[in-house]
Structures are given as C-alpha cells and as structure tokens.
Amino acid sequence: MAKPKPRVRVPRKPVPKGEVITVKTLISHPMESGQRKDKKGNVIPRKIINRFEATYNGELVFAMDLHPAISANPYIAFNLRVDEAGELAFKWVDDDGSVYTKKAKIKVAS
Amino acid sequence: MSKTRWGVVFVAAIAVAGLATAVSATEHEQWPVPGYKSVQPQEGNPLPELISGYWFRTAEVRALQDDDFENPGFLWVERGEELWNTKDGEANKSCADCHGAAEESMKGVGASYPKWFEPLGKPVNLEQRINICRENNQKAKPWKWESEELLAMTTYIKYQSRGMPMNIDISGPMKEWWERGKKEYYQRRGQLDMSCANCHEGYYGHKIRADTLSQGQINGFPTYRLKWQKIGSLHRRFRGCNKQIRATPNPYGDDEYIALEVYLAWRGMGLPVETPAVRQ
Amino acid sequence: MQTRIGRRRLLFGTGGVVAGLGLAGLAGGSARADAAAVEAKIKEIVGDRTVQEGRITLDAPEIAENGNTVPVSVSVDSPMTADDHVQRVHVFADGNPRPDVCTFHFTPKNGEAWASTRIRLAKTQKVYALAEMSDGSVYLTSREVKVTIGGCGG
Structure with missing residues (x-):
C-alpha cells in the first residue's frame, strides 16, 4: 500500500460496564525484515512498524514492541476492561519515524 | 492411477525439494477436510465434484479467510x-x-x-x-x-460477487477460447513435463511434499497468499505454477493465460466467489 | 513428551538456566541453532530471578502451512489488578535469523492478560513466551511449531 492503512474493530453495541472486550487491529505494511535481498543481491533495508500503543481516554492500556519476525500487515489483538465510555486511540510507529493513528469510540450500556 | 502419473508426481516431489525439512502429514489429516462442501459440476466437467481450494487448507488458514476483519485481503478491498x-x-x-x-x-x-x-x-x-x-x-x-x-x-x-456462483458464458466465439484453454490445461510443459491436470485433476487431496494439492479452482482470486504476504492475481499464480514445473512463464495478460482462465472459470462454474480468499 | 519434561527440569532447576539451554542447543541440531541466543535474551531479562513453569499459555498451530503468517496468542493466568498483574510477555523464536519476535506490554486495564498476533517462522522451531509479573516473578513456556515447506505452495 502506498500509505499504511490501519483498521480496528471494537464492539459497536454498548458494552456492559466492567465487561472485558477484545480489540483487534490490522495495518497494511510490508514489514520489510532487512534480511531479504533484491534481484541484484543488495540487502533491502529494514523498514518495519516497531511500536504499537493503545490509550483509553488518554491512559496507556496496551503496547507492543515489534521485531522483523512479525508478519507483513501486522495484526494485533488485546483485551480491554470497559469501566467507562470513552475513546481508544491507536498509534503505530514506523522505522522511518512516521506515525499512523486511528481512533475508536466505546459506548457503555446504561 | 496409471504408473506414469505416479512417476510424474514422484519426480516433481523430488525436484522441488529444497534444503528445508519436510513435515509428514499427521494421521488424522484428511483432504479435503471433513465436512467440506462441494458443488455438482455441469455436464462435461471431468471433475466428479467441485471443491474450493478453501477446503484443502488448515483450520488456521481457513479462519483467516472466515473473519472479514482478520482477513488481510480486506486491506485491498478498502483500497479498491x-x-x-x-x-x-x-x-x-x-x-x-x-x-x-x-x-x-x-x-x-x-x-x-x-x-x-x-x-x-x-x-x-x-x-x-x-x-x-x-x-x-x-x-x-x-x-x-x-x-x-x-x-x-x-x-x-x-x-461485489462474493458468495455468488461463478458463471461464465462460453457460447459463440468464446467456445474457441474454451477449447484452447482446455488444450493448454492438459498440455505437458516444462522440464518436469507436467500439465495442470497432473496435479489438480489427478491428485487433488494428495500431498506434494508437505503441501496439499487442490483442484486448482480460481473462485478465490485475487487471493491473499501467505507466501506472497499480499494479494496477488490469478496470472501471478499461473506464472508461479509454470516456474515450479520448470516451464517459462508467460507474460501477464497473455492470450494463452486468458484462454486458460476461460477454461478454469468454466471448470469452476457454480462454485461461490470467495474473493478475497486466503491461501497458504 | 518425557524428553521435554526432562529438559525443562534441567533448564529450570536451581541455577541451571544457562547451562541447560546450552545443552539444548547442542542436542537440538540445526533447527535450534539459535537456542543459545534465546537463552541469552531470557537470561538478560530474568537476571537472578527463578524462572517458573505454569500460568502462561502460548497458543500456536502444531503445523503452519506457511511460515510467513503463523497466528500466535499468549494468555497468562492473572487477576490483572493494580497489585497483581502481568507487566510484559516477551516472545522469542530459536530458528529465525534473530531471536526477538515481540513484547506485549499489559496493564490492569486489560482485564484479562491475553494478546494475539501473527509471526514469521523461517523453519520448524521452538517459540518461547516469557511473562514478567508485577511481583517480580517470571514464567516461561515454549512449544514447537512445525513449518511445512510446500511442493508448490511453499
């Protein structure tokens, strides 16, 4: 993909307070490992997403350090206990310093 | 199963053997997987039943296709x-x-x-x-x-056709291309002297080294292949198949590949479109 | 099975971490050429702490049809409270060019210590998951994933 595209999935329906939900994320990225060579035998430089962070209402709730052994188009899923309604903010950090972001709202059942 | 056919697969299996270790199939493995769904072929189709490549893959690979979020092919759907x-x-x-x-x-x-x-x-x-x-x-x-x-x-x-049956019209001038594609399907080629039929008609469900041969149906293309780590076209797969049997691949969009695509679309008539499918 | 338990005992017995993995590396042949590297990584994180078994589960297919995309999940048995939770789970592989795969950072907000991703395995090898708990204890598990090399699909 020309520019990495994030996708995230959280429950659309309001979540009962205190329930643990699963948050799934996917981003298009080749995760070039730095271990491959091109047709001329030159090493293709490493370019991966090396860090993922998720905050909920501004508080860091989950993070991941990624190495070249993570597959292309990284898929990351984790759990979140929903104590209050709010907004999840996701951040993917590229080797070249680029940051890709996405947000998702969580509603709480009254 | 004639002796010649066994010979061909055997030779091929050795020829494609690289340095890495092969893993033998575990005893409980059955291909296609138990509970698979198939479609009745139309008249003249040499296959007794039509089975999507989906049913020749492991549970993990099928799970990747089943969930529209987890299926990485959807990155291309969204880009499209x-x-x-x-x-x-x-x-x-x-x-x-x-x-x-x-x-x-x-x-x-x-x-x-x-x-x-x-x-x-x-x-x-x-x-x-x-x-x-x-x-x-x-x-x-x-x-x-x-x-x-x-x-x-x-x-x-x-x-946009996902779930709809493959439905190609081979009447009129298309018949000639269908004939041509059929000829190519059974034509042996390359240093391994193999045709499409050798693997995909004669031995689907069998192992070629650690890989399970499918019927070579095209209802999932463009397909996200784990090997490619991205979506690829049917003609990319044709080229890969040609290289594996040590034949010179044709250019993308070549008439010969179009004829083969016509014939394969007909061979899979009735199978539901699975795009974006996920394969190994 | 018997062998594996035996090796674990060797590994996690008193002060046997380094010596134990060194042996495993010798015995395992080429598929575990990097076991020593994984050992060093684990040692670096663990320090003087005692590595324990249990509490952590690593889910991965027994056989992966292609090593480029192998789904793996980790889960740790933990109440995930402010006082008692999992801080990190490190994933390593001993048959890749480098031992590091990823590190998951958890917080009590996760409710349940579970995470899932997809990893690359260059060949049949052992995958390790090391959990660091908030009380300083560390738990290790591992499992072998067979990576098939296809006839045409591989």
Missing part, C-alpha cells in the same frame, strides 16, 4: 473502494461517476469474467476490462499488472 471513488485521468472521472455504487452496479460482474469483448475480437479478464475502462472513459493510463491499484480495484469489484 477508495480508488472507485477517486477521480482520475484527463476526463477527471471516478468509477463511481459512471457506475454509481459498486455494491449494486458490480454485483455479479466479477463472477462472469473473462468475457467476450467485441472491439478487440477476443475475451478479456477483469484486470484487462478495468484498464480498458481507464483508457477509454477516464482517459487515464492503464495500471500495471500486480500494481497496488490494479490488484485493489480487481479485488474490490470481484468482492
């Missing part, structure tokens, strides 16, 4: 949707400007390709049809084969 709505070319028109919502206008379209295209006097596949539209109507440059754009648009359009 963006491109559908993006103005391009000297005409400054988007696909949507003429065709409206793809969910309606493109429904069933992908399932019916390749299709006869009178101005060229030959059938074209979906990739070629997209580029014809770009040149003629958008006055835009055609996209390159296997470019992100052409893969995304082809995937997006084919996806």
Whole structure:
C-alpha cells in the first residue's frame, strides 16, 4: 500500500460496564525484515512498524514492541476492561519515524 | 492411477525439494477436510465434484479467510473502494461517476469474467476490462499488472460477487477460447513435463511434499497468499505454477493465460466467489 | 513428551538456566541453532530471578502451512489488578535469523492478560513466551511449531 492503512474493530453495541472486550487491529505494511535481498543481491533495508500503543481516554492500556519476525500487515489483538465510555486511540510507529493513528469510540450500556 | 502419473508426481516431489525439512502429514489429516462442501459440476466437467481450494487448507488458514476483519485481503478491498471513488485521468472521472455504487452496479460482474469483448475480437479478464475502462472513459493510463491499484480495484469489484456462483458464458466465439484453454490445461510443459491436470485433476487431496494439492479452482482470486504476504492475481499464480514445473512463464495478460482462465472459470462454474480468499 | 519434561527440569532447576539451554542447543541440531541466543535474551531479562513453569499459555498451530503468517496468542493466568498483574510477555523464536519476535506490554486495564498476533517462522522451531509479573516473578513456556515447506505452495 502506498500509505499504511490501519483498521480496528471494537464492539459497536454498548458494552456492559466492567465487561472485558477484545480489540483487534490490522495495518497494511510490508514489514520489510532487512534480511531479504533484491534481484541484484543488495540487502533491502529494514523498514518495519516497531511500536504499537493503545490509550483509553488518554491512559496507556496496551503496547507492543515489534521485531522483523512479525508478519507483513501486522495484526494485533488485546483485551480491554470497559469501566467507562470513552475513546481508544491507536498509534503505530514506523522505522522511518512516521506515525499512523486511528481512533475508536466505546459506548457503555446504561 | 496409471504408473506414469505416479512417476510424474514422484519426480516433481523430488525436484522441488529444497534444503528445508519436510513435515509428514499427521494421521488424522484428511483432504479435503471433513465436512467440506462441494458443488455438482455441469455436464462435461471431468471433475466428479467441485471443491474450493478453501477446503484443502488448515483450520488456521481457513479462519483467516472466515473473519472479514482478520482477513488481510480486506486491506485491498478498502483500497479498491477508495480508488472507485477517486477521480482520475484527463476526463477527471471516478468509477463511481459512471457506475454509481459498486455494491449494486458490480454485483455479479466479477463472477462472469473473462468475457467476450467485441472491439478487440477476443475475451478479456477483469484486470484487462478495468484498464480498458481507464483508457477509454477516464482517459487515464492503464495500471500495471500486480500494481497496488490494479490488484485493489480487481479485488474490490470481484468482492461485489462474493458468495455468488461463478458463471461464465462460453457460447459463440468464446467456445474457441474454451477449447484452447482446455488444450493448454492438459498440455505437458516444462522440464518436469507436467500439465495442470497432473496435479489438480489427478491428485487433488494428495500431498506434494508437505503441501496439499487442490483442484486448482480460481473462485478465490485475487487471493491473499501467505507466501506472497499480499494479494496477488490469478496470472501471478499461473506464472508461479509454470516456474515450479520448470516451464517459462508467460507474460501477464497473455492470450494463452486468458484462454486458460476461460477454461478454469468454466471448470469452476457454480462454485461461490470467495474473493478475497486466503491461501497458504 | 518425557524428553521435554526432562529438559525443562534441567533448564529450570536451581541455577541451571544457562547451562541447560546450552545443552539444548547442542542436542537440538540445526533447527535450534539459535537456542543459545534465546537463552541469552531470557537470561538478560530474568537476571537472578527463578524462572517458573505454569500460568502462561502460548497458543500456536502444531503445523503452519506457511511460515510467513503463523497466528500466535499468549494468555497468562492473572487477576490483572493494580497489585497483581502481568507487566510484559516477551516472545522469542530459536530458528529465525534473530531471536526477538515481540513484547506485549499489559496493564490492569486489560482485564484479562491475553494478546494475539501473527509471526514469521523461517523453519520448524521452538517459540518461547516469557511473562514478567508485577511481583517480580517470571514464567516461561515454549512449544514447537512445525513449518511445512510446500511442493508448490511453499
């Protein structure tokens, strides 16, 4: 993909307070490992997403350090206990310093 | 099973053996997997039943396809949707400007390709049809084969037919291309002297080294292949197959590949479109 | 099975971490050429702490049809409270060019210590998951994933 595209999935329906939900994320990225060579035998430089962070209402709730052994188009899923309604903010950090972001709202059942 | 056929597969198995270790199939493995679904073939189809490549894959690979979020092919579906709505070319028109919502206008379209295209006097596949539209109507440059754009648009359009049966028309002038494709299907080629039929008609469900041979159905293309780590076209797969049997691959969009695509689309008539499928 | 338990005992017995993995590396042949590297990584994180078994589960297919995309999940048995939770789970592989795969950072907000991703495995090898708990204890598990090399699909 020309520019990495994030996708995230959280429950659309309001979540009962205190329930643990699963948050799934996917981003298009080749995760070039730095271990491959091109047709001329030159090493293709490493370019991966090396860090993922998720905050909920501004508080860091989950993070991941990624190495070249993570597959292309990284898929990351984790759990979140929903104590209050709010907004999840996701951040993917590229080797070249680029940051890709996405947000998702969580509603709480009254 | 004639002696010759066994010989061919055996030789091939040795020929493609690399340095890495092969893993033998565990005892409980059955291919296609228990509970698989198949479709009755139409008259004249040499296969006793039509089985999607999906049923020849492990539970983990099938799970990747089953969930529209976890299926990485949807990254290309979404990119295709963006491109559908993006103005391009000297005409400054988007696909949507003429065709409206793809969910309606493109429904069933992908399932019916390749299709006869009178101005060229030959059938074209979906990739070629997209580029014809770009040149003629958008006055835009055609996209390159296997470019992100052409893969995304082809995937997006084919996806509008997901779940619909493959339904190609081989009447009239298409018959000749069907005949040609059939001839190619059974034509041995390459240093391994193998035809498509050797593996995909004679030995589907069997192992070639650690890999399970499928019927070579094309209902999932463009397909996200784990090996490629991205979506790829049917012609990329043809080229890969050709290389594996040590034959010179044809160029993308070559007439011979179009004829083979016509024949394979017919061989899979009735199978549901699975684009974007996930394969090993 | 018997062998594996035996090796674990060797590994996690008193002060046997380094010596134990060194042996495993010798015995395992080429598929575990990097076991020593994984050992060093684990040692670096663990320091003087005692590595324990249990509490952590690593889910991965027994056989992966292609090593480019192998789904793996980790889960740790933990109440995930402010006082008692999992801080990190490190994933390593001993047959890749480098031992590091990823590190998951958890917080009590996760409710359940579970995470899932997809990894690359260059060949049949052992995958390790090391959990660091908030009380300083560390738990290790591992499992072998067979990576098939296809006839044409591989």
